[in-house]
Amino acid sequence: MARRILHLLSQRPAFTGSGVSLEAVVRLAAGAGWDQRVVVGVPHDDPHPQVGGLNAGHIQPLAFGTGELCFPLPGMSDVMPYASSRFADLDGEQLRTYRAAWKRHLSEVVRSFRPEVIHTRHIWLLSSLVKDIAPDTPVVNHCHATGLRQMSLCPHLAEEVKRGCARNDRFCVLHAGHAETLVQALGVAPGRVHVIGTGFRQDHFHARGRKPPGPGPNLAYAGKYSHAKGLPQLLDAVQHLAERQPDLVLNVAGDGAGPESEALRRRMADMSPRVVMHGQLSQRSLANLLRRCDVFVLPSFYEGLPLVLIEALACGCRLVCTDLPGLRQGLHAQFDRVLERVPLPRLIGPDVPKPSDLPGFVDALAESVDAALRKPPLGDPAHVMPHLLRPYTWEAVFSRLEQIWGELVESHRPRP
Secondary structure, three states: OOOEEEEEEOOOOOOOHHHHHHHHHHHHHHHOOOEEEEEEEEEOOOOOOOOOOOOHHHEEEEEEOEOOEOOOOEOOOOOOOOOOEOHHHOOHHHHHHHHHHHHHHHHHHHHHHOOOEEEEEOOOHHHHOHHHHOOOOOEEEEOOOHHHHHHHHOHHHHHHHHHHHHOOOEEEEOOHHHHHHHHHHHOOOHHHEEEOOOOEOOOOOOOOOOOOOOOOOEEEEEOOOOOOOOHHHHHHHHHHHHOOOOOOEEEEEOOOOOHHHHHHHHHHHHOOOOEEEEEOOOHHHHHHHHOOOOEEEEOOOOOOOOHHHHHHHHOOOEEEEEOOHHHHHHOOHHHHHOEEEEOOOOEOOOOOEOHHHHHHHHHHHHHHHHHHHHOOOOOOHHHHOHHHHHHHEHHHHHHHHHHHHHHHHHHHOOOO
């Protein structure tokens, strides 16, 4: 009989790193014979999400923006690639409604499916109440770093999250430094925390058929239209570089909602054709774009271990990224052969740079991009440096993850 696992994600699948991770894990778990159900949050006008090729009847969405959940679906980042609420802005009644709706929804799914293990994503509110619904079912809590950031943005919710999530059985993190932070934040034993890393889809992200660059150098950025991602400073850096490289083009994949995103959208439109907005892309389309670019740039002020860097490298791009803790702790040292690190400005919040540091940061970012562009093409990383990519395939990540699931299922089965 197939083992039964229930996956939980409190936001839309496929639109963010945690959603991409969910998609990959569900797809591989299906191939490994697991019987699966998936619970996700969705906006009311997109009630039929697809996840990992599962039958639609195996996906149980909770809709926001209608009925008692009349507010937009809250996201784990303050700027999401779709219309969303910020947890920091939800009032007491909205938070009570949010908790109650998830408890009712989750209770029904648990009652009908009877999972042997639950895999929940993010150290946040939904994960904190799973043991209220299924106290005897083992729970794996996947930490993507954004929950830890939300604790600082929403201190009135932090203790609730810590107490609730600490009851979960195992925790999966991106790198060793991430594990140390989680142990301190939740007060859990280090033996309950497992470093599983992150992965990329080899069938999408590869350098085969890579097209030669256009008449000038092509840069790529993929992510939200957000100040926290460093997008305004990247646009500043591109303007500086254009004085030396008039054919330079920045390709932007992603989207955003709200005033901050709209202002960035207008600025990028004004910079056309130097900046090309491609919108929210599927993984296949993003890979096609990356194979047409020389350098991928991620100037973010806060990340866990950015999966998109590995995807871009697999497509043959050189990399430029802020010197994030996750890079130092989660990527092999040999990545320095292909990665230009930009020193972070001083931060006055989890992802808010000190304004006086930004001019120097823009200069350093422009210099790093210029340095990457002046280096020779990589060729196909899968052939030239396969050891760099091998640990970051989803197959490798899933193997580590499935071992945790299996151990929990066996340890909780009744003994004859």
